[in-house]
Amino acid sequence: MSLYKTKAIVLKDYDLKEQDKIVIFYSLKYGKIRIVAKGGRKIKSKFAPAIQPPSYLNLLVYRYGRDDLDILSESWIVHPFLGIRRDLVRFAYSSYIAELVIKLSAEREASPALFYLILKILFLMEKIPKRDLPLLIRSFELKSLSILGYKPSLENCIYCGERVEEANISSFGVSEGGIICESCQKRHKRKLNISRETIKALKFLLYSNPEKSTKLRLEEKVQREVEKLLKDYLLYRIGDKMLTSSFIDNFKNLEEREG
Amino acid sequence: MYSVKSLNRLVGELSKLPGIGEKSAERIAFFILKERKENIFRLAEAIRELKERVKYCSICGNVTEEDPCKICQDGTRDRSIICVVEEPRDVFLFERVKRFKGVYHVLRGAISPIKGIGSEDINIRPLLERVKKGNVKEVILATDPNAEGETTAIYLFKLLSSLNVRITRLAHGLPAGGDLEFADELTLLEALEGRREMRF
Numbered sequence A: 001m002s003l004y005k006t007k008a009i010v011l012k013d014y015d016l017k018e019q020d021k022i023v024i025f026y027s028l029k030y031g032k033i034r035i036v037a038k039g040g041r042k043i044k045s046k047f048a049p050a051i052q053p054p055s056y057l058n059l060l061v062y063r064y065g066r067d068d069l070d071i072l073s074e075s076w077i078v079h080p081f082l083g084i085r086r087d088l089v090r091f092a093y094s095s096y097i098a099e100l101v102i103k104l105s106a107e108r109e110a111s112p113a114l115f116y117l118i119l120k121i122l123f124l125m126e127k128i129p130k131r132d133l134p135l136l137i138r139s140f141e142l143k144s145l146s147i148l149g150y151k152p153s154l155e156n157c158i159y160c161g162e163r164v165e166e167a168n169i170s171s172f173g174v175s176e177g178g179i180i181c182e183s184c185q186k187r188h189k190r191k192l193n194i195s196r197e198t199i200k201a202l203k204f205l206l207y208s209n210p211e212k213s214t215k216l217r218l219e220e221k222v223q224r225e226v227e228k229l230l231k232d233y234l235l236y237r238i239g240d241k242m243l244t245s246s247f248i249d250n251f252k253n254l255e256e257r258e259g
Numbered sequence B: 001m002y003s004v005k006s007l008n009r010l011v012g013e014l015s016k017l018p019g020i021g022e023k024s025a026e027r028i029a030f031f032i033l034k035e036r037k038e039n040i041f042r043l044a045e046a047i048r049e050l051k052e053r054v055k056y057c058s059i060c061g062n063v064t065e066e067d068p069c070k071i072c073q074d075g076t077r078d079r080s081i082i083c084v085v086e087e088p089r090d091v092f093l094f095e096r097v098k099r100f101k102g103v104y105h106v107l108r109g110a111i112s113p114i115k116g117i118g119s120e121d122i123n124i125r126p127l128l129e130r131v132k133k134g135n136v137k138e139v140i141l142a143t144d145p146n147a148e149g150e151t152t153a154i155y156l157f158k159l160l161s162s163l164n165v166r167i168t169r170l171a172h173g174l175p176a177g178g179d180l181e182f183a184d185e186l187t188l189l190e191a192l193e194g195r196r197e198m199r200f
């Protein structure tokens, strides 16, 4: 048995037998990990206040071996993200981030870059105006995909490898993961599905920091195209529908109705 | 490997139960194998009866053998106060405390985006209907004090706040987190008596 300490973000928790919980964290040292919080369902459990998503914690964990689940020994709350948890729309967005990380990342593969990106996104999510949240998410999608090795090719044609001027880009191959130049597009009979503004926006979101991305002002049409393209690309990468996306819309509708 | 088909089948079924792993399932299966027939048939009958007779109350959504349930039928209960809980087991908890004289509404779940459980997947719509009918003065949101329970409470608050009803939330007197199921009676009593107006 060994003990390790790490910073971690709570992604998801579910009930285990009796009073225990399994918590999925994204940790600084070990990437995505599953840990048993014994008694985590009890109302007076020492872990219960900490293991609420998307809290940012310090963990002390027992590790028994490859074939056993790690057991939580101690947890300290660094930041509980109450501003997210007490707001339906923000909470739905943070759940989307958590689902994306769970579905995209591999178990026990550390990526400090991804860890700090999630953290940064959550801190912004807690305080920026709600109308900027969609761009924050688009920024996270592109950056996390890149960190995990699925960076879409936005400069060079995915078929011929030639550098393509924005004016000559005509489509984006979801399964190929990048732009397709005009001549390749014709040769491979691909649909025209992307505008020059969308490519520009994608590049901006990919290479700027998230704060800057949220200040980007896009035409409604471009924003929708960016969203659709990333949604298709993610669906292809994950091979699974995102459960959380419908909640964002539902909760937004509820708040708008309420006024 | 030596195996008996019907034994394997039982072990398979048992290990689907909460808190029962492969090993315990085997132990129970062998116990059943050795135990007298009458005893085991009685157990099987009890399980069958539960599934055949118990249904959900058409008013409050709690588990019951008669519809409406005993609590909804009881003329001495104050129908102007509805206590909203996540699970039928929470009703048992509140009833054990004996202080609450209102009626219940059982959601049979909590909203959780990451688990894909939305408002349509739990028993919310009938609650809205109950409140809209009028005569309800107070709705106590007694969902669990964890992230899912809080999300559900906020959702219900937004949904109900346009209606003319007082909305309160259990006071916890304890840090957030955990399931009500594991609260002791005193904690629950304090939470009920210290309930506060919900505000956003």
Ligand SMILES: [Zn+2]
Residues within 6 Å of the ligand: A157, A158, A159, A160, A161, A162, A180, A181, A182, A183, A184, A185
């Ligand atoms: Zn090309």
Ligand SMILES: [Zn+2]
Residues within 6 Å of the ligand: B057, B058, B059, B060, B061, B062, B068, B069, B070, B071, B072
């Ligand atoms: Zn009833």
